[in-house]
Amino acid sequence: MNLNFLEIVSASMVLFAVIDIIGSIPIILDLKKKGGRIEALKATLVALIVLIIFTFLGEKLLGIFGVDISSFAIAGSIILFIMGAEMVMGIEIIKYDGPSGVSIVPIAFPLVAGAGSFTTVLALRAEYAVENIVAAIILNLAFVYMVLKSTNLVERVLGDGGIHILRKVFGIILLAISVKLFMTNIAIQIHTLFPFLKEAIQHP
Template identity: 55%
Template sequence: MLGLDFKEIVTIGMVLFAVIDIVGTIPIIVDLRQKFGHIESEKASLAAGIIMITFLFAGEEFLKLIGTDVHSFAVAGSFVLFFLALEMILGIRIYKEEANTSASIVPLAFPLIAGAGTMTTLLSLRSQYASINIVIAIILNIILVYVVLKSSAKIEKLLGKNGLGVIRKTFGVVLLAIAVKLFASNVKALFV
């Protein structure tokens, strides 16, 4: 019925959860709250969801417009995911963000929640899974993002710095494995 597949939704949801890394960004969220005051969780979550769903459906057309295909984008995306995973595992910063003056839509919705890694992942997932399952996984992740944004201070106190570090490194290893699988499954299509 409509291509709904619970296993796919769980798989996609876990991939997006690892890429979005909302738990790993709690220290950044706490810092933003201290710098800019109140964080509009509803606005940030809704904007991130709209960005992700729009890119899921319009991203492929955009790629055609610039003369590339989903498999090429997926291979390029596997490199982005690889470097994101290295950042998470090694605790280094490869991607430098520009300084912001507000914590509204930027930098929360974009690029923290719906950043380059998420966009790349969405198009890569679209080449392998049904769109309806991806949309459901996006919505589930956005609900989780909203909950985490609303309770970031409580989560930080509960897990502590060491707990957050362990979670971040664990999801980094998962993301690294996903990057390798994504590369292997799409690179073949480039040479066919």
């Protein structure tokens, strides 16, 4: 074991910014208001397992299926776009009536364990010892669990009016994030498939 406090703190801060569970609170409340059943422990454990597996086997797993990170990001951006549209327009597109409610999709994936966190753990592998990355993941997911368990308290503090305002504001932000995520990664795919286009743009 090569646990390093500074590496754990640094990796934790990066993951905290990427996962941004605080910024996802309005989304979580919106899912709950529409009848989604949030199981904090299930969502946390699924996200934790997925992230740890991806830390060790991410590139190999994607290679087996011929899928890259940017493809994951594009798929995740589509889900986020639909969720943002639901929040802004007050409509329901995705049905959350399965036995797992919203705990697995979209909370565990893509909100917590999504394209951003997948990309991040792969990038961290190049800089930090794997045990420190795992420790950082565990710390972040412990915080995610506490936030998910506190949704009732947050709901009472904000009230219906506050939640309504947050839903609209964060819905627009979520739409913007999803579009940026989509455009960035579709550009990567285009440059990969058609490298001559990149050359033409850089040297017209």
